[in-house]
Amino acid sequence: MRLIKKKRLSHQRRRGRVRLKISGTGARPRLAVFRSLKHIYAQLINDELGVTVAEASSLSPELKENLSNGGNVAAAENVGALIAQRAKQQGIEAVVFDRGGHIYHGRIKALAEAARSAGLKF
Numbered sequence: 001m002r003l004i005k006k007k008r009l010s011h012q013r014r015r016g017r018v019r020l021k022i023s024g025t026g027a028r029p030r031l032a033v034f035r036s037l038k039h040i041y042a043q044l045i046n047d048e049l050g051v052t053v054a055e056a057s058s059l060s061p062e063l064k065e066n067l068s069n070g071g072n073v074a075a076a077e078n079v080g081a082l083i084a085q086r087a088k089q090q091g092i093e094a095v096v097f098d099r100g101g102h103i104y105h106g107r108i109k110a111l112a113e114a115a116r117s118a119g120l121k122f
Contacts, residue, residue: 015101022098023047031083031095031115031122035107039070042083042111044095054086076107080114087120094121 024030029044041057056063056079058070063082067075087095095115102108116122 011101018098018101022096024096028094028096029053029092030098031120032098033100033102033108033111035071035076035100035102037071040076040079040107040111042079042115044083044087044090044092053092054083054090056082056086071107073107073110076110077114080111081118083111084115084118084120088118093119097122 022030024045024047026046026048029046032043032045034041034043039058041055041059043055044053045051046053058064058067058075058079060079060082063075063078064070067078069075087093097112099108099112104112112122
């Protein structure tokens with residue numbers, strides 16, 4: 001039980017350190033990534049106004065039908081492409097990437113690379 005608490009606390013500290021340095025604006029919102037064991041979620045957030053500009057997840061209707069598992073790299077790539085598409089529809093070209101305290105590999109990296117290849121700059 002103690003190990004789980006320690007891991008959770010370490011993750012919260014890392015997440016807090018990242019958030020102190022990163023802030024989204026109207027012209028360049030923050031691309032925040034959250035991952036659970038079963039799904040992955042991405043939001044574009046304008047921190048000046050405190051609003052979510054666009055969102056995508058492995059539970060989105062466009063993706064849910066085609067994905068057998070929402071918690072793998074393939075799902076993360078699809079979510080990255082979808083969030084980039086929705087950003088383009090809003091007229092957003094560049095974002096600030098918030099990895100949510102996770103290290104940059106696996107699903108987090110797959111989502112970021114897919115968003116980059118779909119046209120987002122960060």
